[in-house]
Amino acid sequence: MSALTILTGGAGFIGSNIAGALAARGEEVVICDRLGYGDKWRNLARHLVTGFVAPEDLPGWLAAHAGSVKSVIHMGAISATTETDVDLITDTNIKFSNLLWDWCAAQDVPLIYASSAATYGDGAQGFSDDNDPAALARLRPLNAYGWSKLVFDRFAVDQIRRGRRRPPQWAGLRFFNVYGPNEYHKGEMMSVTAKNYATAVAGGRVRLFKSHRPDYADGGQLRDFVYVRDCVDVVLWLLDHPSTNGIFNVGSGQARSFADLMAALYRAVGREPAIDYIDMPETLRAKYQYFTQAELGRLRMAGYTAPMTVLEDGVTDYVEHYLSQPDPYR
Numbered sequence: 001m002s003a004l005t006i007l008t009g010g011a012g013f014i015g016s017n018i019a020g021a022l023a024a025r026g027e028e029v030v031i032c033d034r035l036g037y038g039d040k041w042r043n044l045a046r047h048l049v050t051g052f053v054a055p056e057d058l059p060g061w062l063a064a065h066a067g068s069v070k071s072v073i074h075m076g077a078i079s080a081t082t083e084t085d086v087d088l089i090t091d092t093n094i095k096f097s098n099l100l101w102d103w104c105a106a107q108d109v110p111l112i113y114a115s116s117a118a119t120y121g122d123g124a125q126g127f128s129d130d131n132d133p134a135a136l137a138r139l140r141p142l143n144a145y146g147w148s149k150l151v152f153d154r155f156a157v158d159q160i161r162r163g164r165r166r167p168p169q170w171a172g173l174r175f176f177n178v179y180g181p182n183e184y185h186k187g188e189m190m191s192v193t194a195k196n197y198a199t200a201v202a203g204g205r206v207r208l209f210k211s212h213r214p215d216y217a218d219g220g221q222l223r224d225f226v227y228v229r230d231c232v233d234v235v236l237w238l239l240d241h242p243s244t245n246g247i248f249n250v251g252s253g254q255a256r257s258f259a260d261l262m263a264a265l266y267r268a269v270g271r272e273p274a275i276d277y278i279d280m281p282e283t284l285r286a287k288y289q290y291f292t293q294a295e296l297g298r299l300r301m302a303g304y305t306a307p308m309t310v311l312e313d314g315v316t317d318y319v320e321h322y323l324s325q326p327d328p329y330r
Contacts, residue, residue: 004050004069008032008058008100009076013183014114014175014231016043018073020330021232023047032058033076042329043182055096062103071239074100074113080189081118081143093148098155101167110169112238115153115247117176117224117292118146127224128295129174129249131157142287149174153247169242173234176251176294179314180228181322181330191225192258193265193315197323200262201269208258209280213290218277219259222291224251227314230306237304244302251294252308264312268319 005022009015010031022029028050035041053061055076062069078092097113104111120127121140128135136154141147153172160166179191196206210218234250259275266273280288296308309317322328 003028004065005029006032006069006072008055008072008074009114011035011040011043012075013186014178014228015075016182017180017228017232017330018075018235019044019049020047021236023049038185040185043185046329059099066107069107069109071110071112072100072104073235074111077114079145081145083145086144089144089148093145094151097152101156101159101170104167105165108168110239110242111167112169112171112173112235113152115172115174116146116149117174117249117251117294118143119150119153119174120292121146122287122289123291126295127249127293129247129298131246133157133161157247169238170245171238172247173231173250174247174294175231176224176226176249176292178226178228178231180318181328182228184328192261193318194323196262196265197269197319200265200271201324203271203274205274205276206262207276207278208262210277212280212285216290219262219275220257222255222257222293224253224255224293225261225311225314226251226294227309227317230308233306234299234304237306241303246298246302248299248302249294249296250299251296252311253294253296254311255291255293256311260311261315264315265319268316269324
């Protein structure tokens, strides 16, 4: 009887939060990831894990365990928007994803995978998770990471359009600006909340970029900040609703400013906001997003009704239950 869930990127930020939630439900989880030399292992230290497999060994592992896998959750990727090795991105984010799609289709195993809001580029085409091939073709990502995620989204939709063999369930999740526990290994790719916690709790002054557009105040640039707990809840809901398929936005559905975010952080640590605004580097200005906001209509129409966490509530929970604790991991 199929019993195992394969979780790629399972030691990473979103992946380890999913691993913890699955373990709490009594699921048997096999982690496909690399742990490296740092503290990434701590993301999994609290959770019962059935096994580990390196990404390069996964094809052989799948061949040996066909019939034992009940679902594949594919969170693994080169996720740095600054990565310039496009061959590495192609191998990891596209070819590996294609391999998992083909295996899940052949073995009749559900596939839930991480897409990204980076597919929307500068937002000129809006933030609608329209699954129509023509709508997908109009998107213009700003970096190779976003492009790779869009390539696989388009591949999945095209396979369906052509009537080719597909996983019994497939769902691509376009995560927006995710924050929360277990992101500490990400370094410069951590959320602004995690990066600035130590400064805020010490009563220091944080730095945000000035606006270089007249229609946005300094610190008024807007993002859809989504608490990682909500991302996990969507994944669990999909596992429990195997007839739900397609590409879905996963965000709060509400754009908030970086100034709002920092105000929430300072108040969560019992201090008044103290913010300095600095010039944005010239190299970023042409590609900088001033607004993102997930349209959640498709997810709601599919039947997901749970409310998304309000920014202030999410930041407060993050600070009180994780960042301020001796062990900040989930």
